[in-house]
Amino acid sequence: MIRPVAVIGAGPFGLSTAAHLRARGIPVRVFGDPMVSWRDHMPEGMLLKSTPAASSLDCPQSGYTLADYCDAAGTRRLVTDEDIIPVETFTAYGEWFQQKLVPGLERVRVVSVDRADNAGFALTLESGESFTARAVVAATGLSGLAHLPAELAVAAPGGPAPTGPVSHSSQHHDLSRFVGKELIVVGAGQSALETAALAAEAGATVRVVSRGRGRVAFGSPPWKQPRFRPASPFGRAWSLWAFSYYPHPYRYLPDATRHYLVRRVLGPLGAWWLRERFTDRVQVHEVERVLGAESRDGTPVLTVRTHAGRTERLTADHVIAATGYRVDIAAMDFLGYELRTRLAVSRGTPKLGPGYVSSVPGLYFTGLSAASSYGPVMRFVCGTEFASPRLAEHLAAAHG
Missing domain, CATH: 3.50.50.60 (FAD/NAD(P)-binding domain)
Structure with missing residues (x-):
């Protein structure tokens, strides 16, 4: 029996990663409540700061952007930089994406992840089930990371x-x-x-x-953005363009620089x-x-x-x-003690190599927990465009 890949988390990064893995024919089990942070932990009536172009979950197939969801749902199309996205619309889009591309999602909590004796990872679910996965992708988003000074x-x-x-x-x-x-x-x-x-x-x-x-x-509103600088999902600026489309070298920067940029770029x-x-x-x-x-x-x-x-x-x-979130491996209590002690970390965040793999082979991190290795773009939905295909490619090559 082929052991599956376990994706822990069903927010934008978890769903996007799972869609890429499934498209490669890799058996995947995905765990979590889809879009729960957006549905239950954002204020009612909230509007997204990001533009429609920066708010689609990446996947290998065409037809699953935010605009495609609007067409399917029969709602007003959200496509221009001046279109503002209600959180309820974005949540519904993520749930639609999950139903279409990750239909086997399991709404159960992963209690523990440890190394298995015969390689791979041993997972225990809240339901009592235990199984072995060949690789694990931690895409738990904001869960448990709320920061109180x-x-x-x-x-x-x-x-x-x-x-x-x-x-x-x-x-x-x-x-x-x-x-x-x-x-x-x-x-x-x-x-x-x-x-x-x-x-x-x-x-x-x-x-x-x-x-x-x-x-x-x-x-500044879109019509006041400078026109002679490259466009990015976050506005027109050379630095934003580089962080959005070329995060490859970010992990080679000194630790202090990486953490500073994650905090300050696209800051308050x-x-x-x-x-x-x-x-x-x-x-x-x-x-x-x-x-x-x-x-x-x-x-x-x-x-x-x-x-x-x-x-x-x-x-x-x-x-x-409203003091944001802080990644801390110690707060990810589903990771077994041995795994956490073997992980290379920097200021509590996992240090990731190519393809979002951690220092423990087969254990991957994506989304906010990858920001200190791949830059500020990982704090935003549009980061799925860079992260998901690269993670899936690395995992397929290493564990295919």
């Missing part, structure tokens, strides 16, 4: 929680629960600014606290279409840093240092940390 974690000793004083932006799908409440959103990226705007539109009084160099700013910046909804509805408090947080009878209090050097205390009914 230490200075905010003090006010949430049990971890961030929607009903506690401090939560993470990924824990809120319905922001209407904050009607009539005072809300602080910490962050300056698209997640922070859009969460703030949606909460304000729902009836909350909202203040955004941005830290350090994370000044609140918005991108609101979408051009969000400015009008945000301005005059949300108060902005730009500070040098958040010094700490505490909870007084369930009410969060932030202590901040302003850019003028003053110390201030800010209170609200609730604090949402």
Whole structure:
């Protein structure tokens, strides 16, 4: 019996990788709840920052782009840079892609992955089933990687929680629960600014606290983009073009440079279409840093240092940390202890070689967990165009 490849995760990168492997005739078992992060961990009413051209899942066959889904569903076609994608539309597109190209998906959690005695990998499922795979692709996306800075974690000793004083932006799908409440959103990226705007539109009084160099700013609309620079899915700039289409040499950069670029390239910046909804509805408090947080009878209090050097205390009914995600192998608890100790890592992220393979032969990582090796494009759906065919090609050659 031919052992299958196990793909763990059913978001854009997992589904795209599985489609490429299936097209090569490689037996695949795919595990996860399709598009769950987009369906359950993004705020209702959210609009994607990415353009339609940057929002299609890559696959070897034609006919499965976002525009193709719109045609099949009979909805308005989303194709130009000025078309804005509702998260509900993108989620439905991913589920349609899965039904068409990855029909055998198994909605069960992988509990553990370890090396098998006879080569390959031993997997145990939440259902109790155990089996051996010849290779494993970890495409778990944002799951378990929500980052809460230490200075905010003090006010949430049990971890961030929607009903506690401090939560993470990924824990809120319905922001209407904050009607009539005072809300602080910490962050300056698209997640922070859009969460703030949606909460304000729902009836909350909202203040955004941005830290350090994370000044609140918005991108330029498509018609104001410079015309004499190469186009990329993220805008017109030589650096964005290089990161989008030529990430091959990225993994050869020094560790410090790679991690810095992942954080800063395409860093905190609101979408051009969000400015009008945000301005005059949300108060902005730009500070040098958040010094700490505490909870007084369930009410969060932030202590901040302003850019003028003053110390201030800010209170609200609730604090949402829109502070992004941080890859950490230690948080991927489905990986067995032996596997985790054998993995070469850099600042908690796997160091990947050609074809997205890790230092453990047969164990691959794609999506956000590959960003420190292949660059900022791996944080976005359009990264599937580079990652999925190369991963599938390497895996087929090494384990075909």
